[in-house]
Amino acid sequence: MQKNPRAGTMRMAAASFTGEVWLDPVFDGDGSSRLTVVLVRFTPGARSNRHSHANGQLLVCTDGVGLVATRDGNTVLLRAGESVWTPAGEEHFHGGTAEHMMCHYAILDAAGHADATTWREAVTDEQYAAANAAVAVQR
Template sequence: MQITRSSLDTVKGPGDWFTGDVYIDPVAAAPPPSRVQANLVHFMPGSRTHWHRHPLSQTVFVTEGVGLCQRRGGPVEVIRAGDRVLFEAGEEHWHGAAPNRLMVHVALNEGDADDDVVHWLDPVTDAEYAAAPSTGG
């Protein structure tokens, strides 16, 4: 058994990965040979990732609030606390908070043989984000 005491500061998500205010807390970074990592990501209302893809898929588990997600070419979907979303390997997608609600999720990723976890792409446009269905107030 290994206990890691919380000693890392919350980090503001960089502007070349996110639109709006996003904060990240590391949850797990297993030592080699494991390549699994997890982060608790806090999205303020209206904030979101840029389009991106993962070489070995990504699972997000929503712990709080109301969010949005979309795979390239698909509809924008509303996600809520308790929802789990699997983005397939190589699937271009984005996720973030609804315009009027914060959203927090645990992001679970695995690095490939080259330790690549994510490939960041272009920002989600305001028009793409605005295509979301109503989140119910």
């Protein structure tokens, strides 16, 4: 057994996120595993750029209300205690809703990949508004 040292909270770079997004590393492999776990906090309106993961990603919401949307417009509302899986290669973005903060664990396995996340373009305000409208009936 090995304890993974914990780094401090980091504000995420504007190159990959819109709005205020904060990250706390939780686990970053132990030499034999490439499992990565981070706790991410999105303020209302904040979101990631579109991106994909080589081996997929599990998001587990711990607090607030957020959304996850794929490039083809499939959008899921995510509340505390709920999770969503994005399969390998699926382009998506996630973040808080327009009215709510959202905090989630992001869990991914980077095994076999030097860079497990491929970052794409920012989500426009219009695209973000459309994703919020798509889940408005679920609130």
